[in-house]
Amino acid sequence: MQELLTDFISKYVSLTEEEKNAITSLDIFRSARKGTILLEQGQISNEGYFVLKGCIRTYYVIDGEEKTTAFYTEMEGLTPHCVLDKKPSEYFISCVEDSIMTVSNPDMEVEIFEKFPKFETLCRILSEELLAKQQINFDEFKTSSPEQRYLNLLQKRPDLIQRVPQHQIASFLGITPQSLSRLRARVLANIKG
């Protein structure tokens, strides 16, 4: 499992054996079963997650309804907003599947960054890249219809549609489950007809 992580990191910065050991000695690996809630709305936490295997999601509960807004799968990570602003979380985080992830916190990071500045560079680069990608994602969302967004997701993340319940995909696409169901039927009919 550690290897997955060090391999991923090696794509961005080269690691000495010492640095690899520093990582694996941190004891940051955690596994959690499908359905496990990692963070609750209203809760303050300082844990950041990086998914090695499996899938986690963030969701809000609005008028008693779950609204899933993001999925994180292999080699994707998130630092919940509440970790940064130290206020109660607006959203939940839970496991869509049995998952293995790393868990970090700001204190740990400071400590590591002091010993190995390289890791801070890594984190900066990852955040900057993610920010730019995220912006493009958002742009695409704004400039397309629900149907286009669904077709787009089919292309870019076909795995998600397989591994995640459809009503969670629906709110991820910004629509209701019923609309997604209809939309899918429409798309299918158009292909056939």
Added chain:
Amino acid sequence: MQELLTDFISKYVSLTEEEKNAITSLDIFRSARKGTILLEQGQISNEGYFVLKGCIRTYYVIDGEEKTTAFYTEMEGLTPHCVLDKKPSEYFISCVEDSIMTVSNPDMEVEIFEKFPKFETLCRILSEELLAKQQINFDEFKTSSPEQRYLNLLQKRPDLIQRVPQHQIASFLGITPQSLSRLRARVLANIKG
């Protein structure tokens, strides 16, 4: 103008006189008139921008129509995606108003980060915060209707609605200018009635 920048930075990390001088000696300030195009679709650039005064926007041209997806005003910055992936830009960047900004590039950053690691920490923190904020923004977008999004914008960025043409606000809200116009009339009628 330099003071605006150093004051902003000082909110995140404390700066020595030497560091302040390092910044101001970089000669990174640029001003541009309303309508100036800073980056064109298809162009490769390595400039990042940080707005000190004024407003810039990113937009796509889709089927001959401009789709504005983001605005950056005082103390907001962006690194275009093309800077990071070195591929032609998907979007344009232009000035909504006469603007003053700093212009940076990756080489400069590396140089500065080596001399003053503090600045790398600053950039990391800013990116991480921005990423989390951006995600919440996106979440709100997905979980609300166009009307809610408009009302939300009125609350959070009342200045934007004043300083930016309405058809640009419309695509920023993910709708057509006609829809925004109708929606506004509806909202107004509801307040009165």
Added chain:
DNA sequence: CGCATTTCTTAACTTAAGGTAACGATTAGT
């Protein structure tokens, strides 16, 4: 100042999404 362009509004029509509800299908738990 007046003409051209851009921007905003309005309206009529079309299309699709939201809301509600009912009913299978699938899944999970005992």
Added chain:
DNA sequence: ACTAATCGTTACCTTAAGTTAAGAAATGCG
């Protein structure tokens, strides 16, 4: 294996957004 809960589909009606088009208002420029 059976029951309960969750999940997906379908249908009906309502509401609002997209489309197209026209014209009014504001802005920019010579």
